[in-house]
Each structure stands twice: as structure tokens, then as C-alpha cells.
Amino acid sequence: YMGAGMEQNVMDLEGKRVLPVNFGPLRDADGNAWVTGPCGDTVEMWLQVVDGDIEDAAATSDGCEHSITASCMVASMVIGMPVAMAGGLSEQDVLSVLSDYPESSRHCVTLSLEVLRKALEDHALRIARRWQRTVAREPVPVLPDGVQHERxxxxxxxxxxxxxxxxxxxxxxxxxxxxxxxxxxxxxxxxxxxxxxxxxxxxxxxxxxxxxxxxxxxxxxxxxxxxxxxxxxxxxxxxxxxxxxxxxxxxxxxxxxxxxxxxxxxxxxxxxxxxxxxxxxxxxxxxxxxxxxxxxxxxxxxxxxxxxxxxxxxxxxxxxxxxxxxxxxxxxxxxxxxxxxxxxxxxxxxxxxxxxxxxxxxxxxxxxxxxxxxxxxxxxxxxxxxxxxxxxxxxxxxxxxxxxx
Structure with a gap:
């Protein structure tokens, strides 16, 4: 994984903000979630799943470079993982590949992992609904004889x-x-x-x-x-x-x-x-x-x-x-x-x-x-x-x- 390279993607040598390649919405996502953390940053994540494996993932954050780094790193790390394993990604797993990540920003990693788990939950809900072909409805009101339901x-x-x-x-x-x-x-x-x-x-x-x-x-x-x-x-x-x-x-x-x-x-x-x-x-x-x-x-x-x-x-x-x-x-x-x-x-x-x-x-x-x-x-x-x-x-x-x- 990129580790320090990911950090440099966010802020280059001239001090300009350069976003990671997996920053931004992912079209045709199979799972999506966003959470606003206690710090006020909103992190969002998208997952593409093929045959039970995460084929692609992307993230966004409206916070600082450390928040962007953490969210995009979490998204990068789950690519290729089975969905069943991705939820087990830990804070220590992420920090181990982020070189010189400040202790004061560890909450950004925690928030990113929370968003990942919610995106996985969303994927599970979408799988359930994809096969749903009937839905419990309130009964159609009984109308007088000769009167048909209007659409x-x-x-x-x-x-x-x-x-x-x-x-x-x-x-x-x-x-x-x-x-x-x-x-x-x-x-x-x-x-x-x-x-x-x-x-x-x-x-x-x-x-x-x-x-x-x-x-x-x-x-x-x-x-x-x-x-x-x-x-x-x-x-x-x-x-x-x-x-x-x-x-x-x-x-x-x-x-x-x-x-x-x-x-x-x-x-x-x-x-x-x-x-x-x-x-x-x-x-x-x-x-x-x-x-x-x-x-x-x-x-x-x-x-x-x-x-x-x-x-x-x-x-x-x-x-x-x-x-x-x-x-x-x-x-x-x-x-x-x-x-x-x-x-x-x-x-x-x-x-x-x-x-x-x-x-x-x-x-x-x-x-x-x-x-x-x-x-x-x-x-x-x-x-x-x-x-x-x-x-x-x-x-x-x-x-x-x-x-x-």
C-alpha cells in the first residue's frame, strides 16, 4: 500500500492540495454511506462488489488532508477483499500503512472505518432488495360496486x-x-x-x-x-x-x-x-x-x-x-x-x-x-x-x- 505516498498525494512539495486517485464518487456503486463525525468532517465511501469481493472503492471527505488521507487509504485497503472480511479492518491495520500519521488525527481513521462498515451494511441491504419482487402493502380500499380503482x-x-x-x-x-x-x-x-x-x-x-x-x-x-x-x-x-x-x-x-x-x-x-x-x-x-x-x-x-x-x-x-x-x-x-x-x-x-x-x-x-x-x-x-x-x-x-x- 502507498502509506506516506498517499499523504504526499494530498499535499505535494509546493504545498498545493492534490487529491488521491480514489477520491470522489464511484459510479454504479453497490454500497454507499456517509457519516459526519464529532469533528464536523463528513466522510463518504462507495464500494463496487463483484462475486462477493470488493472490486473498487472510493471516498471523499470535506475535512483536512489527514481526513482525506485516512478515508482514501481505508478505501484502497479493502479493494480485493471479500466483503465478509472487509468489516474486520482495524484502526491499527490502517495506521500501520500510514507513515508518520499524527496522533491527534487518529479520530479520522476511526471515522473512516465507521463509514466503511455502514457502506458494507448498505451493500447488504441492496442485495436483499435486489431480489425482492413483492412488497407488503396496505390493502386497496374496497370500492362500491361498479367503481374501479383510479390510476x-x-x-x-x-x-x-x-x-x-x-x-x-x-x-x-x-x-x-x-x-x-x-x-x-x-x-x-x-x-x-x-x-x-x-x-x-x-x-x-x-x-x-x-x-x-x-x-x-x-x-x-x-x-x-x-x-x-x-x-x-x-x-x-x-x-x-x-x-x-x-x-x-x-x-x-x-x-x-x-x-x-x-x-x-x-x-x-x-x-x-x-x-x-x-x-x-x-x-x-x-x-x-x-x-x-x-x-x-x-x-x-x-x-x-x-x-x-x-x-x-x-x-x-x-x-x-x-x-x-x-x-x-x-x-x-x-x-x-x-x-x-x-x-x-x-x-x-x-x-x-x-x-x-x-x-x-x-x-x-x-x-x-x-x-x-x-x-x-x-x-x-x-x-x-x-x-x-x-x-x-x-x-x-x-x-x-x-x-x-
Whole structure:
């Protein structure tokens, strides 16, 4: 192991801060945890596990160089270890490979080992949920004869890609689920299925039962049920090179042949634009869907969303409202909001077309970190201002009943 070399990675000969190679988030992690220690430092760790062995590990710390050194060293030491052995790593094991580590900073090693054990616990929970295909639910209320359970279907749409549509779809679905509702999330963005990454489900396999495809049920996300094209790809980097009829057939299968059960809401992460795929989604839902439109503040995005509004109206698709994403930037250090782009584009668009404005979500680096770690922002940072904005959006959606229902 690197020992003193790791320390030198943090602070080079010129006194500049140089981070270790395994400092930073690890995409597609199988275990993740973070802890804020008594000293105020927050350490986070990610683990990738293959066949019971830790194949890769990474860590971050917002503390001093000794905290960074300890956390990254712990992550380095467990690479190649069986999961069953990694939890036995001791403080003395770590200190033995850290040359001249100050006694006053030993608490950094203790904190790093605590985070490691929590990441291992998280991995165990994920293994348990990966094979979970059913979830105990409250019984569906008994309705009068002739009255059927209503399921509302929300098409989360955008006029162009790159506006954070999938991020909004995931966090809206989780926000609805934590209100005690039965929620499904289906990813029909054929050319860019990102839901598996955002929910750490890239290694998940789905199965077919007597009644169709069985969705993945995430008990730790309030029983959220999930289905994505990404579950069917052998390699997440494989492109989907299909012509229109094949794509439309897959969309039909995902919307009609999945055993969703008695959902209150089905959130559909639609392909961007106003072409064949979103048209197919709307047609397969047989005019029973409602639209939530996502835009960024810039004019280049709002112009495209204006097309989506007209697209929805031509299909008689009720529009529940507009969400303005990336509305200002929140600094991680001072928490001040800066308007990198102009703001208010979504609200002005809503006023122009006479549709509700559901809310504005600012840019926050933590949103990207949460997505890379496979955890919805509203779960990981529950109680934060952005999480509360999503809660407000979810409640606004609940209170809006379209004429079709």
C-alpha cells in the first residue's frame, strides 16, 4: 500500500492540495454511506462488489488532508477483499500503512472505518432488495360496486434532452411515494435509459410472470415499483439501434405488459422531443395520461417546451404544469444562490400558455452526487429546501384533477 505516498498525494512539495486517485464518487456503486463525525468532517465511501469481493472503492471527505488521507487509504485497503472480511479492518491495520500519521488525527481513521462498515451494511441491504419482487402493502380500499380503482399516469416530458427530465421524474415519483401513495416509475427513454443508474439498479435483472413482466420493488424507497429498458440491456453502454415500429412495440410492452398492480400513480419518464416515441407513449396510454413538462430557464429550452405544450394540446393531453429545472446555482460552501442562467423562463412560459407553474429546482452539485451514488436526492437529503420543493410539486400534482378523471 502507498502509506506516506498517499499523504504526499494530498499535499505535494509546493504545498498545493492534490487529491488521491480514489477520491470522489464511484459510479454504479453497490454500497454507499456517509457519516459526519464529532469533528464536523463528513466522510463518504462507495464500494463496487463483484462475486462477493470488493472490486473498487472510493471516498471523499470535506475535512483536512489527514481526513482525506485516512478515508482514501481505508478505501484502497479493502479493494480485493471479500466483503465478509472487509468489516474486520482495524484502526491499527490502517495506521500501520500510514507513515508518520499524527496522533491527534487518529479520530479520522476511526471515522473512516465507521463509514466503511455502514457502506458494507448498505451493500447488504441492496442485495436483499435486489431480489425482492413483492412488497407488503396496505390493502386497496374496497370500492362500491361498479367503481374501479383510479390510476393517474403522469408523462414527464421535455422539448429537448439535457434538461434534467429523468432527475425530475425520479424525485417526483419518490416524493409521491413518501406521501403514502402506491407509485410506479417506468423509463421509456429508449435511447438514454438513466433510471437504473439513478436508482443503482444497473445490475438488476427482471423476470416475466404469468401476468407479464414483474417490476423491481424498492422497499427502502417507500415501495416504489420500477421498470426500465436498461434492465434488458446486457451492457449499459449498448446503443439501441432500432427503427420506429420496434421502438413502439417495446413502449407498448412496457406500458401494458408490466404487473403494476393497483397503483395510485404511474410516472413515465418519456423520451425527449415531440417525435415518434412520445407520440407512441401518449397513444398507448389511450388519452388517460397527464403531462408534467420540464424546462431550464434559457430561451433555447423554453422554445422547445412551447412545442411540447402544443404537442400535448393537439393530443388532448391535460398539462398539470411546468417545472423549471437548473434555476440558479447553490454554492456548496456559502449556500448562496447565483443565477448562472437567467431565471423565470418556466414561470413566464406557464403564464404565456395559461398552465400551472409547479416549481423551480436550482442547480446543486449534491444532485449530481446523489444520482451517481444511485440515491434519489429527496431521499438522501430529505428536509433540504430542494427536497421540500419536490414535496410541494408532488402535492400540487395530487391536488390537480384533470377533466379526464
Amino acid at each position: 393517474r399516469t403522469l408523462m414527464v416530458m421535455s422539448g429537448k434532452g439535457g434538461v434534467g427530465k429523468s432527475t425530475v421524474a425520479v424525485n417526483l415519483a419518490v416524493s409521491l411515494a413518501r406521501e403514502g401513495l402506491r407509485v410506479g416509475l417506468v423509463d421509456v427513454d429508449i435511447h438514454g435509459p438513466s433510471i437504473p443508474t439513478m436508482l443503482n439498479l444497473t445490475k438488476t435483472t427482471v423476470y416475466s410472470g404469468d401476468g407479464g413482466i414483474v417490476p423491481v420493488v424498492l422497499e427502502d424507497l417507500y415501495g416504489l415499483e420500477v421498470m426500465s429498458l436498461g434492465f434488458l440491456l446486457q451492457n449499459p453502454d449498448d446503443p439501441v439501434v432500432w427503427r420506429g415500429p420496434l421502438k413502439n412495440s417495446l413502449i407498448e410492452q412496457f406500458l401494458k405488459d408490466v404487473q403494476w398492480g393497483d397503483l395510485d400513480y404511474l410516472v413515465v419518464d418519456c423520451p425527449p422531443g415531440t417525435g415518434d416515441e412520445p407520440l407512441s407513449v401518449a397513444q398507448q396510454l389511450e388519452n388517460k395520461a397527464e403531462a408534467v413538462l420540464v424546462t431550464t430557464p434559457q430561451e433555447v429550452s423554453t422554445v422547445d417546451v412551447a412545442r411540447s405544450i402544443n404537442f400535448a394540446r393537439k393530443l388532448n393531453l391535460p398539462i398539470l404544469g411546468i417545472v423549471e429545472n437548473m434555476s440558479g446555482f447553490i454554492c456548496q460552501h456559502c449556500h448562496h444562490q447565483t443565477d448562472i442562467f437567467r431565471t423565470g423562463g418556466g414561470r413566464m412560459l406557464a403564464q404565456r400558455f395559461g398552465v400551472p407553474f409547479l416549481g423551480a429546482i436550482p442547480l446543486d452539485p449534491a444532485i449530481g452526487l446523489a444520482g451517481d451514488a444511485g440515491q434519489p436526492f429527496v431521499q438522501r437529503f430529505n428536509g433540504s429546501p430542494i427536497s421540500e420543493t419536490y414535496r410541494t410539486i408532488a402535492r400540487a400534482v395530487r391536488s390537480t384533477r384533470s377533466e379526464l378523471l
